[in-house]
Amino acid sequence: MNLRLLEEHISRSEEKLNPLPLETIVVEKNALKKAAAFVASRVKQSILLVADSQTYAAAGNQLTDLLQEEAVFVNIHLVKPNKNGDVLADERSLIDVFLSVKEETELLLAVGSGTIHDLVRFISGKTGKSFISIPTAPSVDGFTSLGAPIVVRGEKKTYQLVAPVALFADITVLQKAPPALIAAGFGDMVGKFTSLLDWHIGSIVTNEPYSAFVAERTKEALQACLDHVEEINTKTEKGVQRLMEALLLSGLAMALFGQSHPASGAEHHLSHYWEMKALENEEKQLLHGAKVGLSTLVITQFYKEIIKPELHSLMGAEEAKQIRQLIEELPDVEFIQSQLEQVGWSKELVPIPQSLIEQSLKEAHLLRDRYTLLRLYNDYKGGRSDAYRTKTASI
Numbered sequence: 001m002n003l004r005l006l007e008e009h010i011s012r013s014e015e016k017l018n019p020l021p022l023e024t025i026v027v028e029k030n031a032l033k034k035a036a037a038f039v040a041s042r043v044k045q046s047i048l049l050v051a052d053s054q055t056y057a058a059a060g061n062q063l064t065d066l067l068q069e070e071a072v073f074v075n076i077h078l079v080k081p082n083k084n085g086d087v088l089a090d091e092r093s094l095i096d097v098f099l100s101v102k103e104e105t106e107l108l109l110a111v112g113s114g115t116i117h118d119l120v121r122f123i124s125g126k127t128g129k130s131f132i133s134i135p136t137a138p139s140v141d142g143f144t145s146l147g148a149p150i151v152v153r154g155e156k157k158t159y160q161l162v163a164p165v166a167l168f169a170d171i172t173v174l175q176k177a178p179p180a181l182i183a184a185g186f187g188d189m190v191g192k193f194t195s196l197l198d199w200h201i202g203s204i205v206t207n208e209p210y211s212a213f214v215a216e217r218t219k220e221a222l223q224a225c226l227d228h229v230e231e232i233n234t235k236t237e238k239g240v241q242r243l244m245e246a247l248l249l250s251g252l253a254m255a256l257f258g259q260s261h262p263a264s265g266a267e268h269h270l271s272h273y274w275e276m277k278a279l280e281n282e283e284k285q286l287l288h289g290a291k292v293g294l295s296t297l298v299i300t301q302f303y304k305e306i307i308k309p310e311l312h313s314l315m316g317a318e319e320a321k322q323i324r325q326l327i328e329e330l331p332d333v334e335f336i337q338s339q340l341e342q343v344g345w346s347k348e349l350v351p352i353p354q355s356l357i358e359q360s361l362k363e364a365h366l367l368r369d370r371y372t373l374l375r376l377y378n379d380y381k382g383g384r385s386d387a388y389r390t391k392t393a394s395i
Helices: 003-012 031-042 053-069 091-100 114-127 171-175 179-190 192-205 212-226 229-233 237-257 266-280 288-314 317-329 333-342 354-367 373-381
Strands: 024-028 046-051 073-078 105-112 131-135 147-152 155-160 166-170
Touching: 003 212, 024 031, 024 237, 031 053, 031 105, 031 131, 031 166, 046 053, 046 091, 046 114, 053 073, 053 105, 053 131, 073 091, 091 114, 091 147, 105 114, 114 131, 114 147, 147 266, 155 266, 166 171, 166 237, 171 237, 179 192, 179 212, 179 229, 179 237, 179 288, 179 333, 192 212, 192 266, 192 288, 192 317, 192 373, 212 229, 212 237, 229 237, 229 333, 266 288, 266 354, 266 373, 288 317, 288 333, 288 354, 288 373, 354 373
Parallel strands: 024 166, 046 073, 046 105, 105 131, 131 166
Antiparallel strands: 147 155
């Protein structure tokens, strides 16, 4: 990823954007060696490497050896799973990691996928100790963002904190990631279809802040994935690199805007709702991006087949005309599903009961103080419509 070129684009934009938060991004083979050299150039005493048992085996062990060759002292904290085998970014894990941060700790390393980064980002933001991102799978778009979704008392809340100072993604490591994680990363990107729509609608209906520049960068990231579906599926070097770079660009878009609007709309609200219900019921968690893939199908169908015909009764004629056109520009559900399935996503990855889908369509919009077309519909219908169960059962 060419940060200098992105900076040039930003400098030519007339919009007021946040500066790029990362000093460097490396997505290539042998990136771990460059990561070790980068850490050694910044550290005099010690660092804390945070991973779980699987991500430590994927990259942490090798990185530790490389750091020791650079004479860097490495403290290691492995986040433990809960009784369901899930590693969660919750209060318990936060405290465990926080207690491993010493006064002499100069730098934090997040070695893993989304959950590890959420924990390290939160602690980095609260302690003022910088962190470096070492992704082990192209599974989420949050590596370069400011947001840390943390489960607090069973409710998932996103805290806007800090981005890493640098990111090193080793293609060799990413290619070895489980296929389900790669499918999840693609699912997280597919969610941009509806998140961008919701963001645009929020700017039209309630005058929420909007950035055409950031929206365009997010669209570019999404299109890059669609253009390389087969290569992503076969985990070629080029395919995995394009997916990883798209996820990173989506994260940078959020950082430039300062909020998650470009990449998180009603589809993410449904996903978070399902996650919170699983926590409430002490059930095993499903992959975030896999859930976003399903929720994008649900929201797309709901917007096209339920909300679009009723727009005239929900708002003024001119607003309804604008929003109808935006909805019509969404791809068909069949196209989105075919793209997901080409990279190994399937409904078996996300066995969400139909009753929970219907419930989330009525209630998930309440999780975030953000305007979406789903919120608009619920504000007027108040959960009383029978539309929640008329169409989504076919997905």
